[in-house]
Amino acid sequence: TRSTRPQRLLRAVQKKAIKGDPQSVISTIDYFCRHSEWAMNVGDEKGVILDSVVCEVSPSTALELGTYCGYSTVRIARLLPPGTKLITLEFNPDYAAVARQIIEYSGLQDKICLVEGASGDLIPKMQELFGIKTFDFVFLDHWKDRYLPDIKLLEECQLLRKGSILLADNVICPGTPDYLEYVRNSPRYESKYFKSHLEYTKVEDGLEKSVFLG
Numbered sequence: 001t002r003s004t005r006p007q008r009l010l011r012a013v014q015k016k017a018i019k020g021d022p023q024s025v026i027s028t029i030d031y032f033c034r035h036s037e038w039a040m041n042v043g044d045e046k047g048v049i050l051d052s053v054v055c056e057v058s059p060s061t062a063l064e065l066g067t068y069c070g071y072s073t074v075r076i077a078r079l080l081p082p083g084t085k086l087i088t089l090e091f092n093p094d095y096a097a098v099a100r101q102i103i104e105y106s107g108l109q110d111k112i113c114l115v116e117g118a119s120g121d122l123i124p125k126m127q128e129l130f131g132i133k134t135f136d137f138v139f140l141d142h143w144k145d146r147y148l149p150d151i152k153l154l155e156e157c158q159l160l161r162k163g164s165i166l167l168a169d170n171v172i173c174p175g176t177p178d179y180l181e182y183v184r185n186s187p188r189y190e191s192k193y194f195k196s197h198l199e200y201t202k203v204e205d206g207l208e209k210s211v212f213l214g
């Protein structure tokens with residue numbers, strides 16, 4: 001049967017990127033998605049904003065919702081100091097299988113824990129599975145209608161602390177209107193929009209950065 005897009009993206013990484021070099025894995029994926037096949041990675045333009053927020057927060061504990069092929073997973077993990085852990089949740093086993101190989105190819109597997117399953121099921125298990133008390137940083141990039149229920153779940157499970165940073169992809173395209181309305185109007189968050197473009201296109205999109213105020 002015909003290969004899938006994630007498999008073709010993995011093959012491009014294995015063929016063109018330098019093993020153990022996260023930046024070359026990132027550049028190879030961006031080149032593939034611009035010149036061969038579009039894929040729903042956060043991409044290079046929004047990726048620079050993601051990098052700057054990760055560097056600013058310098059999190060000890062980080063959570064990513066929606067791994068896909070592991071592009072943003074590698075982007076985030078390459079900036080984390082030793083001894084920190086990025087937990088990334090992926091629902092689709094085929095995506096997870098590709099992501100594991102891309103993460104391993106980048107050499108960052110010791111900083112990343114990829115867990116297969118739905119965020120709604122796994123978030124309540126973070127304490128028992130990983131001994132996580134709270135997350136310093138959360139990157140939301142999964143089902144757009146799960147952003148709002150999942151941050152409410154993070155609040156309920158007391159996985160956020162005063163100053164925890166949420167960064168949400170695709171708040172314009174495909175769009176997360178209920179999430180935006182909540183974080184921009186809730187007294188419990190201080191929110192800021194970073195205007196950008198949908199990965200590899202001229203379509204408007206952006207990232208919403210929200211600080212949990214406790």
Ligand SMILES: Nc1ncc2ncn(CCCCCNC(=O)c3cc(-c4ccc(F)cc4)cc(O)c3O)c2n1
Pocket residue numbers: 040041042065066067068089090091092117118119120141142143144146169170173174198199
């Ligand atoms: N609950 C749970 N727990 C864990 C999970 N793991 C995965 N999932 C499901 C996530 C499925 C992929 C989510 N990502 C997107 O849908 C997405 C789409 C576009 C896009 C597409 C077409 C267009 F024309 C324009 C824009 C662009 C993006 O940057 C996107 O991130 C989970 N769900």
Ligand SMILES: [Mg+2]
Pocket residue numbers: 040041042141169170
């Ligand atoms: Mg996205």
